[in-house]
Amino acid sequence: SSELTQPPSVSVSPGQTARITCSADALPKQYFYWYQQKAGQAPVVVIIKDSERPSGIPERFSGSSSGTTVTLTISGVQAEDEADYYCQSADSSGSYRVFGGGTKLTVL
């Protein structure tokens, strides 16, 4: 089964750019998704299909992929972006879903 590896934490100052990576042990040939989860709340999807923003998600959120690594980029980080972020994909057959371990974004 696929495993997705994220850094446990990322810290940036307000206005800077935060980059959160997600590395797959093998390319699952499936899309990646990114979720934001604030304390005590359910996750919210912020990037779909590797790099698309759902409606209502600010433009400062973007996604990209290169090889077996996908990256969530938050440009001009704001205090309200402080949260846990999770990448998610599926196995090569599309039968199972998998989450990365999560990254805590701290806005200094």
Add this chain to the structure above:
Amino acid sequence: QVQLLQSGPEVKKPGASVKVSCRASGYTFISHTISWVRQAPGQGLEWMGWITVYNGHTNYAQNLQGRVTVTTDTSASTAYMELRSLRSDDTAVYFCAREGHIRGFDYWGQGTLVTVSS
């Protein structure tokens, strides 16, 4: 608007079973899959399994095979997740989530805290 409303918190003893419900509204229930995702205290998200509502097909995470069952009642637009032989490390918030068509988990329930304690 799309909503997923879950049942309330549960406290169970080790070895018991728990069944959590997730009532959907605001969309055609059979047109989307429903997944269950859990989150232990202070830990990350763990996908548990899913059901294709229109035909009842299920897939479960390998580490939960044999202990978890996901079902639906289409007449009530409700999905259920039953977890058996509960252990203390099953203590977690359990979420149901709708999977959009190549849109990821686009709607989530509010979460149900299940506490397993003797």
